[in-house]
Amino acid sequence: METDPDEEPRFAAIQQLERFGLSTYAARTFVALxxxxxxxxxxxxxxxxxxxxxxxxxxxxxQGFGLVDVQQSSPKEFWAISAETTVGTFEREMDERLSIxxxxxxxxEPVERPEEQRGVWTVDSRSxxxxxxxxxxxxxxxxVVYMTVEDLLTEDVVEALRGxxxxxxxxxxxxxxxxxxxxxxxxxxxxxxxESLWVWSDTPAGRLMMVDGRRTLVSVLVNGIDDAPTEPRAxxxxxxAGETNSLVVVLRAIFTHRLEDDDPLDEQ
Amino acid sequence: METDPDEEPRFAAIQQLERFGLSTYAARTFVALxxxxxxxxxxxxxxxxxxxxxxxxxxxxxQGFGLVDVQQSSPKEFWAISAETTVGTFEREMDERLSIxxxxxxxxEPVERPEEQRGVWTVDSRSxxxxxxxxxxxxxxxxVVYMTVEDLLTEDVVEALRGxxxxxxxxxxxxxxxxxxxxxxxxxxxxxxxESLWVWSDTPAGRLMMVDGRRTLVSVLVNGIDDAPTEPRAxxxxxxAGETNSLVVVLRAIFTHRLEDDDPLDEQ
DNA sequence: ACCGCTTTCACTCGATAATTCACAAAAGTG
DNA sequence: CACTTTTGTGAATTATCGAGTGAAAGCGGT
Numbered sequence: 001m002e003t004d005p006d007e008e009p010r011f012a013a014i015q016q017l018e019r020f021g022l023s024t025y026a027a028r029t030f031v032a033l034x035x036x037x038x039x040x041x042x043x044x045x046x047x048x049x050x051x052x053x054x055x056x057x058x059x060x061x062x063q064g065f066g067l068v069d070v071q072q073s074s075p076k077e078f079w080a081i082s083a084e085t086t087v088g089t090f091e092r093e094m095d096e097r098l099s100i101x102x103x104x105x106x107x108x109e110p111v112e113r114p115e116e117q118r119g120v121w122t123v124d125s126r127s128x129x130x131x132x133x134x135x136x137x138x139x140x141x142x143x144v145v146y147m148t149v150e151d152l153l154t155e156d157v158v159e160a161l162r163g164x165x166x167x168x169x170x171x172x173x174x175x176x177x178x179x180x181x182x183x184x185x186x187x188x189x190x191x192x193x194x195e196s197l198w199v200w201s202d203t204p205a206g207r208l209m210m211v212d213g214r215r216t217l218v219s220v221l222v223n224g225i226d227d228a229p230t231e232p233r234a235x236x237x238x239x240x241a242g243e244t245n246s247l248v249v250v251l252r253a254i255f256t257h258r259l260e261d262d263d264p265l266d267e268q
Numbered sequence: 269m270e271t272d273p274d275e276e277p278r279f280a281a282i283q284q285l286e287r288f289g290l291s292t293y294a295a296r297t298f299v300a301l302x303x304x305x306x307x308x309x310x311x312x313x314x315x316x317x318x319x320x321x322x323x324x325x326x327x328x329x330x331q332g333f334g335l336v337d338v339q340q341s342s343p344k345e346f347w348a349i350s351a352e353t354t355v356g357t358f359e360r361e362m363d364e365r366l367s368i369x370x371x372x373x374x375x376x377e378p379v380e381r382p383e384e385q386r387g388v389w390t391v392d393s394r395s396x397x398x399x400x401x402x403x404x405x406x407x408x409x410x411x412v413v414y415m416t417v418e419d420l421l422t423e424d425v426v427e428a429l430r431g432x433x434x435x436x437x438x439x440x441x442x443x444x445x446x447x448x449x450x451x452x453x454x455x456x457x458x459x460x461x462x463e464s465l466w467v468w469s470d471t472p473a474g475r476l477m478m479v480d481g482r483r484t485l486v487s488v489l490v491n492g493i494d495d496a497p498t499e500p501r502a503x504x505x506x507x508x509a510g511e512t513n514s515l516v517v518v519l520r521a522i523f524t525h526r527l528e529d530d531d532p533l534d535e536q
Numbered sequence: 537a538c539c540g541c542t543t544t545c546a547c548t549c550g551a552t553a554a555t556t557c558a559c560a561a562a563a564g565t566g
Numbered sequence: 567c568a569c570t571t572t573t574g575t576g577a578a579t580t581a582t583c584g585a586g587t588g589a590a591a592g593c594g595g596t
């Protein structure tokens with residue numbers, strides 16, 4: 001690191017503002033004004049390193065976003081809205097953009113997504129895997145089998161499972177310690193716990209799920225066991241859909257065999 | 269218009285995706301996949317007009333956002349997440365960015381913003397003016413005088429007024445018809461209504477407010493009366509702060525004079 | 537081993553944004 | 567009132583990044 005620590009929030013703010021679509025001049029100008037509260041083009045130029053003659057354009061851009069007010073005097077003075085209001089402004093802006101996006105996508109999306117798939121799809125980051133898990137659980141009508149290491153049994157997943165349980169789907173949950181089992185039983189009384197089908201820890205295994213016997217997902221934690229345990233290990237998953245999908249067929253075989261058995265740990 | 273109406277949502281979707289930071293290739297590729305549900309580079313290229321050879325880069329970019337999964341086969345196949353999940357993904361992304369921004373801005377913002385101001389600031393769009401109005405009402409400790417045309421008495425403003433009333437500030441509200449007065453009385457029982465100080469309609473007047481006798485705002489509706497009444501008329505405002513601010517002094521004179529009078533319509 | 541297809545990658549070009557420059561208008565200053 | 571400094575606007579120049587192109591490297595099947 002070679003950056004002045006005092007400048008770190010300034011840099012972060014500028015970076016985020018740029019990501020929201022401001023030009024670098026506009027972003028730097030705004031941050032300068034937040035620090036100053038109020039100031040002239042010259043003031044802004046001094047603390048923001050924006051060429052003085054360009055401050056005016058930047059202000060205009062910021063006015064378009066409703067982020068600064070100006071005082072019609074000579075020299076003109078500029079005033080930045082409060083941090084709080086700024087966030088509110090962007091929140092509204094983003095809501096707006098999102099609603100346009102969802103409207104457009106809904107029109108484009110074919111009414112029914114192809115269900116049966118031949119291949120096996122791969123998903124990469126942890127958050128994406130979680131997305132997929134939640135999506136699939138959300139489609140469950142009859143049965144969810146979900147086996148996971150505890151780290152990955154996050155609140156939103158439990159939420160999705162509860163939703164499925166309330167739709168009268170059977171929940172089989174495996175791989176979690178007895179303490180956590182208790183907590184889950186409170187949330188989802190109907191969930192049925194089962195022991196791990198095999199030794200679960202000390203493997204890179206992440207989660208393993210099957211929904212209605214026609215959709216399955218398997219994930220592993222990458223950056224192997226011997227790696228520095230600093231980084232939360234990244235997750236990567238494969239999933240498949242359809243009665244005849246190969247991944248589905250394999251997992252269905254395993255699960256139905258094991259779950260119908262009352263003493264699953266001994267065989268094979 | 270010369271665009272195929274069928275293509276309009278497609279265009280809108282691409283545009284929004286670009287604003288969220290996707291390259292045009294990535295945006296076009298994703299939209300193509302949403303339409304197709306699933307497809308190879310060739311398929312995508314055909315419907316998206318993205319050069320076939322660059323589809324792969326686009327997919328990589330999209331994977332970074334968690335928007336597509338791929339099938340490791342030859343040819344590779346690509347799968348787009350559902351519209352619903354897409355929105356969720358961006359929602360999380362934006363929340364993340366916003367929280368970084370607010371953290372950074374809070375550190376930068378001087379603890380107390382300068383209160384007394386000499387000049388008069390101008391604000392431009394309707395939403396920005398509303399922002400300022402709400403902000404100022406939120407600072408009220410003793411008294412809010414707010415006179416407005418009914419169009420501009422939106423729910424969020426009423427909300428802010430209620431908040432001020434609950435902090436034991438006196439609310440004087442003027443310029444609204446008796447029907448609306450009734451509705452407001454329900455929301456904010458303590459609000460005190462007063463008649464317009466002058467003929468209010470048929471002027472370009474918008475709102476006029478004073479908070480604690482030290483902060484005032486006046487707005488007008490531009491794009492004059494004789495303009496086509498299609499567009500909701502734009503609003504532009506000026507505001508000032510501080511006991512000795514000229515705008516504040518003028519409005520305080522008017523308001524205190526008129527409000528203390530029981531028969532405000534006749535004089536001057 | 538060959539051919540066609542898929543995939544990757546290095547490179548050009550052009551649009552756009554960043555930066556600099558020149559100058560007119562306005563505001564101070566002696 | 568002449569002269570200097572400051573302020574604001576517009577155009578000119580430079581840099582950067584992404585779109586588009588094409589060559590070359592894998593891969594599969596015959």
